[in-house]
Amino acid sequence: MDSTQSRQDYFNDLSGRWDGFTDGERVRMALRKALSTVSIDQEEHVVDLGCGTGNLTSVLTEILGPGGTITAVDFSGAMIEVARNKVRDPRVRWLVADAARLPLEDASIDRVICFSAWPHFPDPSAAARELFRILRPGGMLHILHINSRESINAVHGGVGGAIGHDVLPSARDLAGVLRACGFDVCEEVDTDTAYRVAGEKVV
Numbered sequence: 001m002d003s004t005q006s007r008q009d010y011f012n013d014l015s016g017r018w019d020g021f022t023d024g025e026r027v028r029m030a031l032r033k034a035l036s037t038v039s040i041d042q043e044e045h046v047v048d049l050g051c052g053t054g055n056l057t058s059v060l061t062e063i064l065g066p067g068g069t070i071t072a073v074d075f076s077g078a079m080i081e082v083a084r085n086k087v088r089d090p091r092v093r094w095l096v097a098d099a100a101r102l103p104l105e106d107a108s109i110d111r112v113i114c115f116s117a118w119p120h121f122p123d124p125s126a127a128a129r130e131l132f133r134i135l136r137p138g139g140m141l142h143i144l145h146i147n148s149r150e151s152i153n154a155v156h157g158g159v160g161g162a163i164g165h166d167v168l169p170s171a172r173d174l175a176g177v178l179r180a181c182g183f184d185v186c187e188e189v190d191t192d193t194a195y196r197v198a199g200e201k202v203v
C-alpha cells in the first residue's frame with residue numbers, strides 16, 4: 001500500500017471520531033481570531049484545503065458575503081461526508097481531491113487556507129506548485145495551525161502509523177518551499193502558541 005493510500009485510510013477511519021478529539025467551539029474561536037487580521041473580501045472564492053469535518057469551512061461561511069464561495073477540499077471522502085452534514089450552506093462546494101492534484105481551473109481562486117493539514121502532504125513542493133497554479137495573480141495562500149509546531153509534531157509522533165512521520169517544518173523552511181514556487185512570503189510566525197505562513201502569488 002502506498003503512503004497516500006495508508007494516510008487516506010487513516011483519515012477515513014478517523015472521520016467519525018475527529019470532532020470528539022477537539023473542542024469545536026474553541027477551534028472555531030481560535031480560527032476567527034487568527035483570521036481577524038486577514039483582509040478577506042466578502043465576494044472571494046476561497047479554498048479550504050484539508051477541510052476535515054468543516055471547522056474552518058463553517059467560520060468562512062460567517063466571514064464571506066452572499067457572493068463569496070468556499071471550495072472545501074479533502075482527500076478523505078468520509079471526512080467530507082461528516083462536514084457536509086454539519087455545514088449546510090449553498091456557497092460551499094465539497095470536493096474529494098488530493099492537495100497536489102486539484103480539479104480546479106488555473107488562476108480561478110482568490111485565497112487558499114490550509115488549516116492543520118500541511119504536515120500530511122507527502123510532497124509539499126508539489127502541493128505548493130498546485131496552489132500557485134489555481135490562485136489568481138495577487139491571490140493568497142495561508143498555512144495555519146493554532147498550536148505550536150513542537151506540539152503538533154509530538155502528537156503525530158505519538159500517534160505513529162500512517163502519520164507518525166508527518167512533520168510540520170519550521171516556518172522558515174516552509175517559506176523557502178513557497179518562495180521556490182514563486183510566492184512572495186509575507187508572514188512567518190512560528191511560536192509557542194501559533195504557526196502561520198502566508199504568501200502572495202506574484203507573477
Ligand SMILES: C[S@@+](CC[C@H](N)C(=O)[O-])C[C@H]1O[C@@H](n2cnc3c(N)ncnc32)[C@H](O)[C@@H]1O
Pocket residue numbers: 007011012049050051052053054055056073074075076079097098099100115116117120121122
Ligand atoms: C488533522 S486533519 C484537520 C482537518 C481540519 N482542517 C480541522 O482542522 O478540523 C487533516 C486533514 O487533511 C486531510 N488531508 C491529508 N492529506 C491530504 C491530501 N494529500 N489532500 C487533501 N486532504 C488531505 C485529511 O483527510 C484530514 O481531513
